[in-house]
Amino acid sequence: xYLIKKAKQxxxxxxxxxxxxxxxxxxxxxxxxxxxxxxxxxxxxxxxIGVDSVLMxxxxxxxxGAVLVVQIGYQFAQMGAQGYVGGVVALAMARExxxxxxxxxxxxxxxxxxxxxxGTMKITxxxxxxxxxxxxxxxxxxxPRFWACTIMLVMLTVLVNVVGMIGGAVVAVYQIDLTLESFxxxxxxxxxxxxxxxxxxxxxVFGAIIAIIGCFxxxxxxxxxxxxxxxxxxxxxxxxxxxxxxxYFLTVFISNLNSIIF
Amino acid sequence: MIIVSNLHKSFGSKAVLKGVNLxxxxxxxxxxxxxxxxxKSVLLKHIIGLMKxxxxxxxxxxEDITKLEQTRMDELRMRMGMLFQSAALxxxxxxxxxxxxxxxxxxxxxxxxxHHLVSEKLEMVGLPGTNYLMxxxxxxGMRKRVGLARAIAMEPEIILxxxxxxxxxxxxxxxxxxxxLSLKEKLGVTSIMVTHDMKSAFRVADRVALHYxxxxxxxxxxxxxxxxQNPLVQQFVRxxxxxxxxxx
Ligand SMILES: Nc1ncnc2c1ncn2[C@@H]1O[C@H](COP(=O)(O)OP(=O)(O)O)[C@@H](O)[C@H]1O
Ligand SMILES: [Mg+2]
Numbered sequence: 001x002y003l004i005k006k007a008k009q010x011x012x013x014x015x016x017x018x019x020x021x022x023x024x025x026x027x028x029x030x031x032x033x034x035x036x037x038x039x040x041x042x043x044x045x046x047x048x049i050g051v052d053s054v055l056m057x058x059x060x061x062x063x064x065g066a067v068l069v070v071q072i073g074y075q076f077a078q079m080g081a082q083g084y085v086g087g088v089v090a091l092a093m094a095r096e097x098x099x100x101x102x103x104x105x106x107x108x109x110x111x112x113x114x115x116x117x118x119g120t121m122k123i124t125x126x127x128x129x130x131x132x133x134x135x136x137x138x139x140x141x142x143x144p145r146f147w148a149c150t151i152m153l154v155m156l157t158v159l160v161n162v163v164g165m166i167g168g169a170v171v172a173v174y175q176i177d178l179t180l181e182s183f184x185x186x187x188x189x190x191x192x193x194x195x196x197x198x199x200x201x202x203x204x205v206f207g208a209i210i211a212i213i214g215c216f217x218x219x220x221x222x223x224x225x226x227x228x229x230x231x232x233x234x235x236x237x238x239x240x241x242x243x244x245x246x247x248y249f250l251t252v253f254i255s256n257l258n259s260i261i262f
Numbered sequence: 263m264i265i266v267s268n269l270h271k272s273f274g275s276k277a278v279l280k281g282v283n284l285x286x287x288x289x290x291x292x293x294x295x296x297x298x299x300x301x302k303s304v305l306l307k308h309i310i311g312l313m314k315x316x317x318x319x320x321x322x323x324x325e326d327i328t329k330l331e332q333t334r335m336d337e338l339r340m341r342m343g344m345l346f347q348s349a350a351l352x353x354x355x356x357x358x359x360x361x362x363x364x365x366x367x368x369x370x371x372x373x374x375x376x377h378h379l380v381s382e383k384l385e386m387v388g389l390p391g392t393n394y395l396m397x398x399x400x401x402x403g404m405r406k407r408v409g410l411a412r413a414i415a416m417e418p419e420i421i422l423x424x425x426x427x428x429x430x431x432x433x434x435x436x437x438x439x440x441x442x443l444s445l446k447e448k449l450g451v452t453s454i455m456v457t458h459d460m461k462s463a464f465r466v467a468d469r470v471a472l473h474y475x476x477x478x479x480x481x482x483x484x485x486x487x488x489x490x491q492n493p494l495v496q497q498f499v500r501x502x503x504x505x506x507x508x509x510x
Pocket of ligand 1: 273278296297298299300301302303304305
């Protein structure tokens with residue numbers, strides 16, 4: 001019974017999120033058409049997200065790049081496959097590690113802060129106040145956050161790829177005794193633009209998921225300060241679960257597309 | 263004219279409005295009295311379309327707002343202003359941007375003109391020179407007054423006041439009441455005010471209504487309410503602890 005109730009609740013929420021997503025797209029198109037798209041609001045939000053997460057994202061990137069090289073490097077060196085280290089690490093970073101880890105960090109940092117901010121606005125009637133001022137809350141609050149999160153996740157993932165490979169290169173040279181040249185050659189030989197873009201496409205989808213879940217949890221907050229706390233943690237948990245689930249389907253989709261194109 | 267007819271609203275199993283009927287004439291000040299938690303704020307939120315009733319109608323100039331689509335509702339809201347019980351100022355914006363919110367969104371006035379307008383409204387609510395303070399720097403009473411300045415910024419024809427003077431000192435309360443009256447007299451504003459403050463109610467009201475148990479149990483002119491034989495009205499107006507309202 002408990003499980004059935006939970007499942008129902010979950011499906012309801014997914015329905016609500018889907019509607020919120022569609023409303024966001026509707027308002028985006030409507031604003032672009034009428035020339036009223038809030039570029040300043042978008043840039044503000046992007047800056048906000050960037051400042052909030054750039055440091056953590058960089059640390060994560062360097063650390064993962066370095067660890068991957070250590071893990072893979074020794075093994076491959078023993079088998080005499082040094083020439084593959086750079087390539088394998090670059091593929092792992094570009095396809096999976098960078099988009100997934102960046103979005104988990106951003107879900108914790110940014111998704112939660114969106115949920116807390118909008119949740120507070122909800123319980124203090126600020127969302128109602130927007131409506132009375134003839135302003136649609138999805139238009140005013142969700143649209144800029146949605147696009148900022150989507151765009152910033154792509155940019156942060158690029159950054160993680162770069163710092164991750166720098167971290168990996170440093171370890172490869174100083175710890176595994178590869179030459180910088182063999183490492184970079186291997187990267188350039190194996191990594192294709194398709195892999196990079198596949199990863200960035202994932203990051204874009206994850207950014208959208210984080211923003212929509214954060215906003216949805218904020219809008220559906222009730223029950224005072226305690227409710228805001230609950231929405232905040234919920235937004236992180238749900239976003240990470242959703243990202244991991246969606247990642248599987250995106251991976252299948254991207255690799256199928258790969259075999260169709262190439 | 264605003265006509266509320268047979269309005270019902272429940273939250274879960276809790277029925278809050280159980281058939282509210284009310285008429286508000288153009289240019290009139292109606293005051294709604296009622297004990298805390300009886301659904302006065304919920305009623306105001308229905309009148310400005312923030313909540314949808316389970317049953318019943320709200321006609322504003324003949325249009326049923328419970329069935330309006332958003333664009334039309336927004337057009338109507340441009341003619342309305344609401345002061346929330348909690349003020350509901352936008353935390354992330356300073357006083358000036360809060361008051362100018364509607365103006366900035368819906369008109370293309372220059373920054374200077376907007377600043378001028380905001381300063382004028384701040385003067386009206388007795389808070390000159392506070393343009394650049396953040397809501398977190400204001401006291402409860404000041405927030406209320408900024409909320410009022412925001413509600414009147416677009417010069418609405420209909421203003422809904424949710425406990426505008428709760429938390430204000432008596433001098434400020436009179437000042438707000440005078441502002442209320444002058445908006446009515448100079449601009450012909452129609453208003454609905456919810457309050458617990460009897461003095462304030464009788465200062466601004468053309469008519470007074472008592473909301474109790476999810477319905478309007480009595481409505482009439484000040485004199486009619488003062489002299490009402492309805493024991494509920496008598497208890498509330500005199501503020502007695504013992505009476506029919508306390509027996510539930
Ligand atoms: N959004 C809501 N969800 C659930 N219950 C609500 C909501 N808004 C108001 N209520 C309930 O409706 C009742 C009336 O509230 P309200 O209109 O704020 O009272 P008041 O007359 O003091 O303004 C209260 O019991 C409150 O708990
Ligand atoms: Mg109230």
